[in-house]
Amino acid sequence: MLPNLDRKLLRDLNRMKGQAVAVSLVMACGLAMLIMARSLIHSLESTRQEYYEAQRFAEAFAHLKRAPNSLAARVAEIPGVATAQAGVAVMVTLDLDGLDEPATGQVRSLPDFGQPELNRLFLRTGSWLSPGSRGEVLVSEAFAEANNLHPGDKLAMLLNGRRKEFRVTGIVLSPEIIFEARPGASLPDNRTYGTFWMPYKEIATAFDLYGAFNYLTLTLAPGAELRPVLAEVDRLLQPYGGRGAYGRADHPSHIRVSDEIRILQTLSIGFPAVFLSVAAFMVNAVLSRLLTLQREQIAILKAFGFTNRQIVFHYLKFAFVMVIGGAVVGAVGGVALGNKLVVMYHLFFRFPDLSFRLDRSALVMALAVGAGAAMVGVFSAVRRAAKLPPAEAMRPEPPANFRPALIERTGIGHLFSHSFRIAVRNLERRPAQALFTVAGLALATGILIIPNSFRDSVTELLGFQWDVVQRQDMNLGLVEPASIQVRDLLRQLPGVIAAEPFRGAAARIRFGHRSRQIGIIGTPADTQHSRVIDGKYREIVLPPEGLVVSTKLAEVLDVKVGDELTVEFLEGRRALRTVPLVGVCEDLTGIAAHMDLRALNRLLGEGDVINGASFTLDMAHRAEFLHALKKIPRVSWVGIKESLRENFRQTTAASINLIQSIYLVFAIVVAFGVVYNNARISLAERSRELATLRVIGFSEREVGAVLITELTILALIALPIGLLLGTGFAKGIVSAVNTETVRLPVIFTLHNYAFATMVVTVASAISALVVLRRLKELNLVSALKAPE
Amino acid sequence: MEPFTPKTSISDAGRKVFHVRGLTKVYGMGQAEVHALAGVDLDLHAGELVVLLGPSGSGKTTLLNNLGGLDVPTAGELRYRDFDLTCANETDLTRYRRDSVGFIFQFYNLIPSLTARENVALITEVARDPMPPEDALNMVNLGARLDHFPAQLSGGEQQRVAIARAIAKRPEVLLCDEPTGALDVRTGIVVLEALERANRDLGTLTVVITHNAVMAEMADRVIHLSDGRVLSEHRNAKRAAPSTLNW
Numbered sequence A: 001m002l003p004n005l006d007r008k009l010l011r012d013l014n015r016m017k018g019q020a021v022a023v024s025l026v027m028a029c030g031l032a033m034l035i036m037a038r039s040l041i042h043s044l045e046s047t048r049q050e051y052y053e054a055q056r057f058a059e060a061f062a063h064l065k066r067a068p069n070s071l072a073a074r075v076a077e078i079p080g081v082a083t084a085q086a087g088v089a090v091m092v093t094l095d096l097d098g099l100d101e102p103a104t105g106q107v108r109s110l111p112d113f114g115q116p117e118l119n120r121l122f123l124r125t126g127s128w129l130s131p132g133s134r135g136e137v138l139v140s141e142a143f144a145e146a147n148n149l150h151p152g153d154k155l156a157m158l159l160n161g162r163r164k165e166f167r168v169t170g171i172v173l174s175p176e177i178i179f180e181a182r183p184g185a186s187l188p189d190n191r192t193y194g195t196f197w198m199p200y201k202e203i204a205t206a207f208d209l210y211g212a213f214n215y216l217t218l219t220l221a222p223g224a225e226l227r228p229v230l231a232e233v234d235r236l237l238q239p240y241g242g243r244g245a246y247g248r249a250d251h252p253s254h255i256r257v258s259d260e261i262r263i264l265q266t267l268s269i270g271f272p273a274v275f276l277s278v279a280a281f282m283v284n285a286v287l288s289r290l291l292t293l294q295r296e297q298i299a300i301l302k303a304f305g306f307t308n309r310q311i312v313f314h315y316l317k318f319a320f321v322m323v324i325g326g327a328v329v330g331a332v333g334g335v336a337l338g339n340k341l342v343v344m345y346h347l348f349f350r351f352p353d354l355s356f357r358l359d360r361s362a363l364v365m366a367l368a369v370g371a372g373a374a375m376v377g378v379f380s381a382v383r384r385a386a387k388l389p390p391a392e393a394m395r396p397e398p399p400a401n402f403r404p405a406l407i408e409r410t411g412i413g414h415l416f417s418h419s420f421r422i423a424v425r426n427l428e429r430r431p432a433q434a435l436f437t438v439a440g441l442a443l444a445t446g447i448l449i450i451p452n453s454f455r456d457s458v459t460e461l462l463g464f465q466w467d468v469v470q471r472q473d474m475n476l477g478l479v480e481p482a483s484i485q486v487r488d489l490l491r492q493l494p495g496v497i498a499a500e501p502f503r504g505a506a507a508r509i510r511f512g513h514r515s516r517q518i519g520i521i522g523t524p525a526d527t528q529h530s531r532v533i534d535g536k537y538r539e540i541v542l543p544p545e546g547l548v549v550s551t552k553l554a555e556v557l558d559v560k561v562g563d564e565l566t567v568e569f570l571e572g573r574r575a576l577r578t579v580p581l582v583g584v585c586e587d588l589t590g591i592a593a594h595m596d597l598r599a600l601n602r603l604l605g606e607g608d609v610i611n612g613a614s615f616t617l618d619m620a621h622r623a624e625f626l627h628a629l630k631k632i633p634r635v636s637w638v639g640i641k642e643s644l645r646e647n648f649r650q651t652t653a654a655s656i657n658l659i660q661s662i663y664l665v666f667a668i669v670v671a672f673g674v675v676y677n678n679a680r681i682s683l684a685e686r687s688r689e690l691a692t693l694r695v696i697g698f699s700e701r702e703v704g705a706v707l708i709t710e711l712t713i714l715a716l717i718a719l720p721i722g723l724l725l726g727t728g729f730a731k732g733i734v735s736a737v738n739t740e741t742v743r744l745p746v747i748f749t750l751h752n753y754a755f756a757t758m759v760v761t762v763a764s765a766i767s768a769l770v771v772l773r774r775l776k777e778l779n780l781v782s783a784l785k786a787p788e
Numbered sequence B: 001m002e003p004f005t006p007k008t009s010i011s012d013a014g015r016k017v018f019h020v021r022g023l024t025k026v027y028g029m030g031q032a033e034v035h036a037l038a039g040v041d042l043d044l045h046a047g048e049l050v051v052l053l054g055p056s057g058s059g060k061t062t063l064l065n066n067l068g069g070l071d072v073p074t075a076g077e078l079r080y081r082d083f084d085l086t087c088a089n090e091t092d093l094t095r096y097r098r099d100s101v102g103f104i105f106q107f108y109n110l111i112p113s114l115t116a117r118e119n120v121a122l123i124t125e126v127a128r129d130p131m132p133p134e135d136a137l138n139m140v141n142l143g144a145r146l147d148h149f150p151a152q153l154s155g156g157e158q159q160r161v162a163i164a165r166a167i168a169k170r171p172e173v174l175l176c177d178e179p180t181g182a183l184d185v186r187t188g189i190v191v192l193e194a195l196e197r198a199n200r201d202l203g204t205l206t207v208v209i210t211h212n213a214v215m216a217e218m219a220d221r222v223i224h225l226s227d228g229r230v231l232s233e234h235r236n237a238k239r240a241a242p243s244t245l246n247w
């Protein structure tokens, strides 16, 4: 049989079920967020780790021009190196039926027989290459999906200028391309860029690299340090056109997953903390009220000999029912959200199996944090009750003390209506309750700002990158640097309105002890295509000498205009030069260094050459232009602005929409919950006052206005704070993603603020109305009776 | 709100204000049925001071609540002038209470967050023909405590603020349910003086419920209730001044 005290608990809970549910739901939001974020971190981290281990993902990487295979053995002997694997990685142009724009890809070599030591592939469908095969290829899953390729399909490539047809035997995944994008590009375009694997013999022969390698990966011996190994590798590869070795921390795919994990970490701490403190306060408010109502009951319990401990425990149980309710809903919600978000990651990240993995420790943490929050909430309220001597508790609570509110003491008090006075004085008398209601509403407003701000930032980024900076419709890269005369040839392609040549050169830029490996882009000084833009969106004309680098690169290298930079070219004659920094420019993706084309060519000392061009096109002739391009063997890659943009827009739109709907639900729950809780408590504590007003002749509407005024004041305080808070949240998150790959501008629009304000206002108003309906049930006669 | 009824003036004295016939109020149903009022017949006139006496549970409060439009009777006639209280809707009842009735409760029921002056002004601002709040508070001798909050006032002072609040709108009816029930003798007399004065100066029909038979001496008319019926009523030849009442 249920102990009587517990039966009382159940009846009390039943009477306060609305508020108990509100508390549980707000708590559930915090816990769901916590469980979701921690579990996603766990899913990504552990899946990536297992994937890396199973496929033996390398720990250091280096591209070079060409070195004899014998060099690989010497690399393997470097102290600290466990395994070194040499191979070939080359850019190729693809010829796909049904794709009117040229696609490019990177082909990597696989051992002719057996598995590679490092960076093993995972076969999704189809079969491995048959030993010693020719004309067979494995295709990366992202590309295969985007182009609807299946095992058995045919695929044509231009290998070193020769068109050859291949049969797709299998669709594979590689730990090297969890995030797959064209090198140097920050946005994926899986339709026009893919990765392919062929036997070493076939690909090396086609590129005259047989017996040699141009790509090296290695793992470290346990306990070995990365830096000295990289330095030694660089030293060995230097004579062979080494472009600088790097570790996982600079590996493009690895970075992207790490960035995502970092964002999740921010989310998993900040939001749950605020949600839970609001919930803790709500527990406190609900219990304080219950205790006030039950002063006499407590006194009687004590008079009957129940100990303080038993009484505290009794009310703690009350709170724990709410915590457990919140934890269950939070866990279910967190798992459901996590499962949805994991699917979203499939758009960007390719794992053999990325499924949601519940972080059990997060579950325990959530319960502990929720219980802790409730304890804090319960403690002060219950302690007050437990301290009451039984006799005192028998008497009704003394009348509340009031005084003129702060705002009235400014001397404008006479301007206020009575309901306004009642409202502000009540708020001032209960600052904590007001504070947490404001906190809850502000939080609800704040979290709504984030997804829209993100959306606006991405739109701004795309607009900046593709309307302000890149005026061209298309970029094209050549397999090898060619004389500038090629430009005239390219200009004659059908539909070309303007063509501008460019030269990209891999280099390491050094200032003091800081350095970055980067492609220096040489363009005509007054380029109208890949424009160089300053912080105020003004065009920069490249000076005849010197470098202009992006603000981020200047920051990374800690240089300012006028400093002399050391530039070590990683191709051609590998010239080592000192170049002054003559300007900084604004860009939002990657880190760039610009230079006048002729100045760059002078530094390189290879004569007037280019290795790519950009075009503006007459869109009516787009198809002919692309068709003509496919026939030029020297073209290595093509990037079409519109398709990149569209692709990106779709994937980000999908994920932002998902996040927005999650935040929307959270915001509504919190706004509704805190307003409901606040209004119910006011209604209960002041039912006598409100009934009196009704008796002496105020209408229901006028009495409701007293409570509404109070809530309106709170909302008016909370909304601006919430907008500020949201601005801060968004800035924080955006700066967490402010990396060398992407720098989102922080954009806040009126529309964003208006939307957040509207959602919170509507949710609060509906919640208030739900509570105010109870005014109808207010018992007028009870006001005449003795106070309870 | 629209004006409800014309105001009375002292010259109306003696005119019938309430018409009560066969007034019945039944709470609960079946086994639990309670006949709080079981056929009350009563006329109340302008300017009268009426004291309602009766044992606990006799239906005094129920009668007062019905007169004040807080509760609707189960059966019988109940008219305030031409206004039929038995079938009025919520809006009309609210307007009736606002314009015509002043309530005084045993536990004062002031708004704790408003000062004495503001508690009174709350009503005068919406009333048709109010007196300034200060005048109302002067009438109950509280002119010096205008800006004090209820928590800063004694019980008697709070009750006098409540009287000021009730009379400031110059109501036609003042309904008081054990107004001195929570007060000591001396304080009770001060409160009764305030009530008596309001009745005299403003000509307000005043109904006072009490358990204290001595208070009957200050009334024009005394009505005894028992088991939901009027047991007896009598008229005092002369009203005694509250200060002369002997507890």
Ligand SMILES: Nc1ncnc2c1ncn2[C@@H]1O[C@H](COP(=O)(O)OP(=O)(O)OP(=O)(O)O)[C@@H](O)[C@H]1O
Pocket: B027, B028, B034, B035, B036, B054, B055, B056, B057, B058, B059, B060, B061, B062, B063
């Ligand atoms: N809301 C209610 N529900 C049920 N019965 C009620 C209700 N209100 C009053 N009663 C009953 O009606 C009867 C009359 O009650 P009422 O409050 O009018 O008595 P009273 O004369 O004012 O008593 P007292 O002097 O104790 O205040 C009582 O028996 C009471 O129990």
Ligand SMILES: [Mg+2]
Pocket: B060, B061, B062, B177
């Ligand atoms: Mg009574």
